[in-house]
Every structure is written in structure tokens, then in C-alpha cells.
């Protein structure tokens with residue numbers, strides 16, 4: 617069965633690979649539209665980058681909508697150290713021919729969910745969850761028509777990446793993450809516990825550069841940005857894990873658990889508290905991917921993108 621997907625994202629280098637993987641997988645994924653949100657870089661760049669990646673992948677017909685330009689309550693935080701000031705460090709940015717849609721992303725999402733049969737549209741969310749939370753605030757009943765929400769965000773045993781406690785997408789808008797985790801619809805989450813096992817390095821960059829024209833154009837974004845002398849040789853392919861799961865769920869181990877987000881403490885702001893042992897007594901609300909066959913997922917992502 618082909619999943620009907622609205623992709624909410626903040627491209628971002630690994631977001632670009634997620635878009636490309638979805639486009640490279642038409643048997644499993646039908647990308648209805650992309651909704652952009654502030655995150656790795658400003659909204660003006662995330663929406664442009666989404667349109668650029670569609671054009672590079674010869675899919676300028678996929679409409680791109682602009683959404684929230686700031687988080688629900690906190691000031692924006694970006695991740696230029698991992699993505700560059702353009703958001704797509706490692707490739708030339710350009711002005712895409714495809715225009716941005718005029719409708720607000722949140723309204724597009726709600727209109728589309730309202731028009732489709734209930735339980736038929738999957739939302740894949742790989743940036744801060746602000747657009748989704750705004751949709752819930754505006755019309756929770758319509759949002760609840762989503763089949764499921766597949767999220768890249770959070771961390772359990774891996775600890776944080778933007779702070780010691782928090783993963784970037786949850787830290788960037790913890791109040792939105794908390795709202796979405798309480799939405800009552802099926803939620804599937806891919807946090808740092810698994811994405812830190814899905815690593816791209818020189819071999820993957822080489823495979824892409826020898827692939828099709830889109831793969832070649834994206835190949836410069838695999839390696840980490842080492843300008844600060846970190847000496848890292850690999851970077852996690854966080855966001856494509858969501859689509860890898862939709863394509864091959866057998867490559868992941870997942871368990872229904874309770875996950876809550878810290879929204880009060882400055883020390884642990886945005887921390888996802890993953891109750892693997894059920895010790896909180898709180899009801900499970902998330903199918904949490906806690907383990908993965910990392911090399912197999914990397915191979916799936918690279919093999920599919922290399923073909924386009």
C-alpha cells in the first residue's frame with residue numbers, strides 16, 4: 617500500500633535526504649505536499665530549500681507551503697553549525713522556479729485532512745512540531761483525522777544533541793512537542809537512540825556522487841561540517857529514518873511507551889522522558905524506535921537516492 621504523506625520539515629541537510637528518499641520511493645510513498653517550518657534555519661530558507669530539493673529531484677509538482685516562522689512560546693533556535701547558514705551547506709543554493717504556495721501550511725494541512733477519508737493521511741514531521749501544534753490548536757477534530765504522525769525527534773538513552781538533555785527538534789519547540797505527544801493519534805518516533813546509528817560518511821558520499829543527477833547534487837551534504845575542527849568523519853541521517861521505517865519497518869525495533877516532554881526546567885528544557893520500563897505508570901502514547909539495523913537503513917537510504 618502506498619502511504620499518502622504530508623511532510624512537515626525544516627530543510628536542513630538531513631531533511632533534504634528525507635525528501636529525496638520519499639521521492640525515490642514512489643511505490644511506498646506518495647508525497648502530497650511539503651509544509652515548511654522554522655527550525656534548522658529561518659522559515660524563508662526552509663521553504664526555499666524544500667522547493668530547491670523538489671526541483672533537483674525533478675518533482676517541482678509537489679506543492680510547498682510555508683508555516684510557522686517562530687515557535688509557540690520560545691524564541692527561535694537554529695542549527696547552522698550542522699547545516700550551514702543556508703541550511704544546505706555542501707550544495708549551491710539557487711532560486712527555485714516553483715513558487716511557494718500562497719496558503720498557510722497549517723490551513724493546507726487541515727483542509728487536506730478534512731477533504732480526505734479519515735485515517736488515510738500520514739503526517740511525517742522532521743522539524744520542530746510548531747505547524748502540527750498550530751493545526752491542533754485551530755481544529756483538533758480535523759487534526760485527529762490523520763492516520764498517524766511519524767516523528768523524528770527526542771532522545772532516550774542517547775542524551776541530547778543541542779543540550780545535554782534535549783534533542784534539537786524537541787528543544788526548538790518543546791510546547792509544540794508536548795501538544796503533539798498528547799494528540800491521541802498513533803505516534804511513531806525516531807529519536808537519537810536510533811538515528812545516531814544511521815551514519816553517513818565518505819563511502820555514502822561517494823555512492824551518491826556516482827549515482828543519478830539528483831543524488832550527485834546532494835552528495836556534498838553527507839559529510840559533517842568540520843569547520844570548527846571537530847574531526848568528525850560521519851554525520852547522522854536523522855530525518856530519512858522516518859521514511860525508511862514506512863518503507864521497511866522490519867529494520868527497526870520499536871515498543872509502545874509513554875513519552876513526555878519537559879517544558880518548565882531551563883536545565884532540561886525539551887528533554888523527552890522515555891519510559892522504557894513503564895515505571896511512571898503513565899499510559900503508553902508513542903511507538904518508540906529504540907533500536908535499528910543501522911547499516912541496513914543507511915544502505916536503503918543511499919541505494920534509493922542514488923537511483924534518482
Ligand code: BDR
Nearest residue numbers: 628630695742784785854
Ligand atoms: C534533528 O535536528 C535537525 O538539526 C535535523 O534536521 C533533525 O531533524 C536532529 O536532532
Ligand code: CA
Nearest residue numbers: 628631742743
Ligand atoms: Ca529536520
